[in-house]
Amino acid sequence: MTGRLAAVNLGTVTEAEWAGDASGRSGIDKRPADGPVPVRRDGLVGDFIAERAHHGGLDQAVYAYAEEDAGWWAAELGRAVPAGAFGENLTTYAVDVTGAVIGEQWAVGSALLQVTKPRTPCTTFAGFWGVPDLIKRFTVRALPGAYLRVLREGEFGPGDPVEVVERPAHGVTIGEVFRAMSLEPELLPRLVEATELPEQLREKARRRLAGTRP
Known part of the structure; x- marks a missing residue:
């Protein structure tokens, strides 16, 4: 199961009214790098992240x-959506990102990455695209x-292969987690099975399950 990187993208400093950071800055506007980019435990070298309370960190080091x-x-x-337009670090090709299993490991360049959780759309994303109802549409599309x-630091660049080298048996996917936390709460019990899912998210699933019980 091997795909490749179509692009590796780094955040630029954007100042805008829609930026979620208190300083009015955002790093959602990411642009393709020309060559290999080093990746450390906390993310890509040279990637600007403004609102670290909600972005970045060890479980969200790479998107x-x-x-x-x-x-x-x-x-x-009806318009172009270039690499980096989602605020993603890695634009992949021939990789089933939505079907990726929580905890599965990707060998990318000389680095080793592990799938942790889906992205949650925010008002900054909607503002960047200029689509007021983007959060709703993004959620429905899932x-x-x-x-x-980052399990092993290294570097990667455009064209490098993305190889799934390990996949947990529980089978809980990125798409399932996203749908469970948004429009399909009947999937919440599945989230508790995925031990590689960040504990904060598993605990949120447990609380929601407890709230739905008689």
Whole structure:
């Protein structure tokens, strides 16, 4: 199961009214790098992250979005959606990002990454695209992209292969987690099975399950 990187993207400093950071800055506007980029435990070297309370960190060190899914949005909106437009670090090709299993490991360049959780759309994302109802549309479409933690530091660049080298048996996918936390609460019991899911998210699933019980 091998795909490749269509692009590796780094955040630029953007100042805007829609930026979620208190300083009015955002790093959602990411642009493709020309060559290999080093990746450390806390993310890509040179990637600007403004609102670290909600972005970045070990469980969200790298964000991947599929080129094929971006193509659907381009057709839906009738406009170009270039690499980095989702705020993603890795634009992938021939990688099933939505179907990636929580905890599965990707060998990318000389680095080793692990799938952790889906991205949750925010008002900054909607403001960046200039689509007021984007959060609702993004949620319904349920192609959220995947956050990854860095198990082994290294570097990668455009064209490098993305190889799934390990996949947990529980089978809980990025898409299932996203749908469970948004429009399909009947999937919540599945989240508790995925021990590689960040504990904060598993605890949120437990609380919601407890609230739905008599």
